[in-house]
């Protein structure tokens with residue numbers, strides 16, 4: 169049986185074709201999330217078209233935003249995906265391809281992809297470090313959904329009162345200090361010709377003075393964030409995924425208390441693969 173799994177992020181729409189549970193093809197395209205719903209849909213269908221083959225039985229979609237997973241609708245998202253709020257993702261994809269489609273929030277999908285490695289009765293926290301910060305919590309085996317599918321959105325917990333403005337309208341959200349975007353923007357103030365976070369990490373490894381200043385500040389906020397998470401949920405593990413975890417060893421070196429910090433298994437595909445895992 170073939171399955172397609174898609175991950176709609178703020179920057180990239182990533183997709184894989186699976187034969188049973190084996191990835192046999194990958195295809196990605198830019199999301200162009202700031203250009204509005206029509207463009208995002210066009211890119212989404214472009215990725216699915218490129219993965220489609222005969223006998224695909226299910227399409228799983230992991231999406232940024234608050235997702236009504238029962239109906240496959242995005243009930244709210246920031247302007248990282250402009251116009252996406254209200255979009256009936258499952259219905260439109262299902263209509264176009266006539267294939268059963270399931271949708272869930274991207275951090276929840278990443279979390280669901282890890283449950284088989286830790287056990288379904290555990291308390292697990294997933295943090296995705298990407299364009300934004302995604303958060304999801306499995307509490308004693310139950311995913312925290314919240315009343316509007318907006319529970320445990322850890323990236324929008326306030327880390328700094330009256331701090332940096334966030335896409336969500338609040339000030340000082342964790343996302344504005346700990347996402348790839350935030351880290352890059354801060355680093356550019358000291359290293360103007362920086363071309364990405366990857367280069368920042370490379371500079372940090374060479375003990376570059378400016379890179380060390382930026383990472384020290386990042387570490388300060390990251391440790392407060394993790395301490396809050398431990399206080400709220402007392403998790404068995406705090407699992408990291410997303411773009412920033414490509415240099416997981418550096419991230420880990422910044423963290424004061426390391427024993428419960430884990431890198432997601434198959435981190436690169438965690439969102440995609442978890443979209444096909446169906447649990448409440």
Ligand SMILES: [Zn+2]
Pocket residue numbers: 323324325334335336337338341343
């Ligand atoms: Zn926010």
